[in-house]
Amino acid sequence: MGLLDGLYRFQNCRTLRVSSYDRSGGNADYIQIKAGETAVLADLLNTGIIKHIWITINAKDPMYNRNLILRMYWDGELEPSVQSPIGDFFGQGWGENYLFASLPMAAAPAGGRGLNCYFPMPFTQGAKITLENDSELDVPSFYYYIDYEEHASIPDDAGRFHAWWNREITEPSCEQENEWGLMGEPPKNQSDAGNYLFAEIKGRGHFVGVNYYVDSPGPMWYGEGDDMFMVDGEPWPGSLHGTGTEDFFNSSWCPNELYTHPYFGYARVPDKLGFMGRTHCYRFLLEDAIHFRKSLRSSIEHGHANVLTLDIASVAYWYQSEPHKAFPAIPQRSLRQNMPAITASDVHRWRDAWRNSKGSGKLWGNELD
Structure with a gap:
């Protein structure tokens, strides 16, 4: 099946979004995350599939891409199924920003600061996405979309x-x-x-x-x-x-x-x-x-x-399939630096x-x- 095959077919689902839009109707379409705080970006209580995530960040910490920790939990689990510094997850290494383009993930203009993920993420009993600000500096503005579909059910074989x-x-x-054997016979x-x-x-x-x-x-x-x-x-x-x-x-x-x-x-x-x-x-x-x-x-x-x-x-x-093997605790901030x-x-x-x-x-x- 090609990438666009099935695009014309009707789907029995509802399209929804969680985002950082200004609830007052103003233009402050972001959240703020204080130093040491963990923000809940999404806490979904239904059955569905996350289809797209977009994020951009205004942060004072020059290493924010390594010091903001992204975690995702499916179906009420206590151990995260996703655990990564946010930059590395979206294809931005060493706390840097640069352009990156692939089919499931991209870091788009300006200069790689538009973070996108298209990996589908199914769940049956809810989904939770958090972001820990493991930094000494506040994040003044964090913008995001989490686009997902609500389904009556998803297939039993959905990993x-x-x-x-x-x-x-x-x-x-x-x-x-x-x-290259420069010092003698290679091992x-x-x-x-x-x-x-x-x-x-x-x-x-x-x-x-x-x-x-x-x-x-x-x-x-x-x-x-x-x-x-x-x-x-x-x-x-x-x-x-x-x-x-x-x-x-x-x-x-x-x-x-x-x-x-x-x-x-x-x-x-x-x-x-x-x-x-x-x-x-x-x-x-x-x-x-x-x-x-x-x-x-x-x-x-x-x-x-x-x-x-x-x-x-x-x-x-x-x-x-779940349950998964629990990940080790993410290394402390000093051990994540370049x-x-x-x-x-x-x-x-x-x-x-x-x-x-x-x-x-x-x-x-x-x-x-």
Whole structure:
């Protein structure tokens, strides 16, 4: 069935919206969220499907995209099915704002501050969406729409929408960051135990996408890491074993260019030496979801055989049956902040240390002995 097939058919439902419109009839169409406060954006008590969410934010905190925490609850559950900093959820990494376009999610003008999500989110016994202002500063104006359909019932086989943010500063699996075999024979990896984790899921469902944010402190290509999906508790190498990070994100040959496709792309790339700096890759498995009946462990290597130090954050998206495995508590604010940017001065200090290790003298920088 095509994307527009069925658009002409009548639907037996009612279209509704929760928004931040000014109840007085004025033009103050926003809510305010004080520092430390959790705002309830929607508390729906019926049966239906959320079809679209739009948000834009005026905030004093320059890191508001990392310090505002979005949570969603279905059918009266006590543990959230969605837990993520709001920026990362909508495709805005590192607390930044930039343009991002895909089929299910987008960050639109001005400058990526128009946040949109089109993932359908069904529920039968209510839905609750909250936003925690985990910041020292108030949010003066928060604008939003939550568009949904009210139904008499939804199919019994409708999974619930889930999304989980993770972040890790990785470390090499061996003493050297031996990528591309530059330091000798490259290591081998016959396990997913040391990989960066996208999600570890219990229950029946299907995995439908990931936003992947990687900050590389060095100029080496960060993406030799293979993606691995272990379905229903199977051992390594699993049913779905990839060949490299750019391959999983549907590109090739160590890309470093902006590219936008409805299902995959590179929304942000660095402009420093090599691959040093921040890259945002995304892939939505809308035609090729990964199905599981009991469990799924989804992960990716950080460099081949996990040899690189990287700052990786991600939001994984999937549908599953309830109850779901409870997420860990979101890391405290200080552990969600960016690593310092590597500068030209840092690179020059590395060069000085290297020169000293070689005894100084007339050295260009590519000497091996």
